[in-house]
Amino acid sequence: MPTVRTGPVIGLIVQIVLLAVLAGTVGLGAAGWLAGLGYGVVLCALLSRGLTRTGARGLGPADRVTLGRAILVGGVTALAAESFDRPAPVALMGALTAVALALDAVDGYTARRTGTTSELGARFDMEIDSFLVLVLCVHVAPSAGGWVLAIGAMRYAFVAASWVLPWMRGSLPPRYWRKVVAATQGVFLMVVMADVLDRPVTIAVLVVSLALLVESFGRDVGWLWTTRRARRASTGQDTPAYLGTREIPIRSGTLAHSGRLPGQGIQGFPAYQDTGSARGGPAEGTTGEPPWHERPKVTAARDRIVRV
Numbered sequence: 100m101p102t103v104r105t106g107p108v109i110g111l112i113v114q115i116v117l118l119a120v121l122a123g124t125v126g127l128g129a130a131g132w133l134a135g136l137g138y139g140v141v142l143c144a145l146l147s148r149g150l151t152r153t154g155a156r157g158l159g160p161a162d163r164v165t166l167g168r169a170i171l172v173g174g175v176t177a178l179a180a181e182s183f184d185r186p187a188p189v190a191l192m193g194a195l196t197a198v199a200l201a202l203d204a205v206d207g208y209t210a211r212r213t214g215t216t217s218e219l220g221a222r223f224d225m226e227i228d229s230f231l232v233l234v235l236c237v238h239v240a241p242s243a244g245g246w247v248l249a250i251g252a253m254r255y256a257f258v259a260a261s262w263v264l265p266w267m268r269g270s271l272p273p274r275y276w277r278k279v280v281a282a283t284q285g286v287f288l289m290v291v292m293a294d295v296l297d298r299p300v301t302i303a304v305l306v307v308s309l310a311l312l313v314e315s316f317g318r319d320v321g322w323l324w325t326t327r328r329a330r331r332a333s334t335g336q337d338t339p340a341y342l343g344t345r346e347i348p349i350r351s352g353t354l355a356h357s358g359r360l361p362g363q364g365i366q367g368f369p370a371y372q373d374t375g376s377a378r379g380g381p382a383e384g385t386t387g388e389p390p391w392h393e394r395p396k397v398t399a400a401r402d403r404i405v406r407v
Contacts, residue, residue: 106158107146110166114139114173121174125188128181135177142169149219159217161210164202165224171199172231179238187238189294196289199231228285229254235288239305243291247305250284253312257320266327271319280315284308 118135121127127135146166150157158166178192206224210216229251236251261267287308291301 104147104150104155104157106162106166107143107150110146110170111139111143114142114170117170117174118177121177121191125178125191126181127177128184130184131177131181134180135173138173138176139170142173146223149223153217153219155217155219159210159215159220160213161206161215162217162220162223164206164209165220165227168199168202168206169223169227171195171202172227172234175199175231176234179234182238183241189292192238193289193293196231196235196285196292199227200285200289203228228281232284232288235285235292239288239291242294243301243305246309250288250305250309250312253316257316266331267320267323269323269327269330271322274318277315277319280311283311 114135118127118132118139121135122132149155172195175192175195178187178195181187203224206220210220233251233255236247240247257267287304290296291304294301296304
């Protein structure tokens with residue numbers, strides 16, 4: 100009989116409570132309730148599946164912090180959906196967003212302090228970051244223009260492209276600038292959402308945000324393209340994923356991600372990367388592989404990530 104993980108279920112219950120509080124204070128219509136509940140149910144299902152597939156008995160301390168962030172993002176999602184029918188409570192949305200962004204530093208620190216790093220935790224954290232950016236883009240698009248959606252959709256487009264183009268599944272070297280660009284996205288969008296800037300300045304901020312992403316993604320796509328033959332020749336059937344100072348093997352075609360630390364992908368969560376973080380944990384090596392010291396050290400990641 101399948102084991103019921105209480106963490107995701109408790110998260111769904113708290114999500115419903117938050118939606119009820121929002122409905123009783125600023126008000127939520129059908130759109131807000133549907134978006135918030137739909138988000139909560141999908142989050143509960145995917146997180147439960149991730150726990151089952153990894154064999155985890157429950158959420159760790161850092162995962163609970165991330166779950167709290169996820170619940171706040173659910174509130175932002177509901178308010179953003181409601182804003183299509185009536186003016187949104189910008190101050191409340193900004194407060195929820197600010198807390199969610201601030202807690203992004205807390206869960207990683209908690210994982211390192213408690214020694215509870217995990218691949219699922221890293222993936223969970225990164226997906227919440229990316230979805231929050233997408234929701235904020237959807238919210239500001241009606242006033243700023245539909246082109247803003249490209250900011251939130253770019254990482255997902257990169258993932259989709261890697262499914263179609265095998266050469267985009269290769270390795271990406273760590274790059275500090277990539278992390279800087281990722282960190283700016285949530286902050287820029289939160290400022291735009293607050294509507295405290297003149298329209299020309301707002302558009303300029305969004306253009307800069309998109310330009311930074313295009314430059315960063317473009318550089319990585321160019322690197323993957325120009326090194327595709329060398330990577331294929333050097334890695335052959337298997338490609339190791341770099342874990343700080345440790346390596347694990349991953350089969351070609353599987354997902355590699357690094358949230359607070361990279362590891363093997365977990366089905367049910369789209370993969371993406373943020374090299375240099377430190378929450379994920381090393382996975383078990385497969386049998387029949389060369390000894391650790393004989394494997395080439397390559398920083399591997401199939402997809403890109405938006406991380407704050």
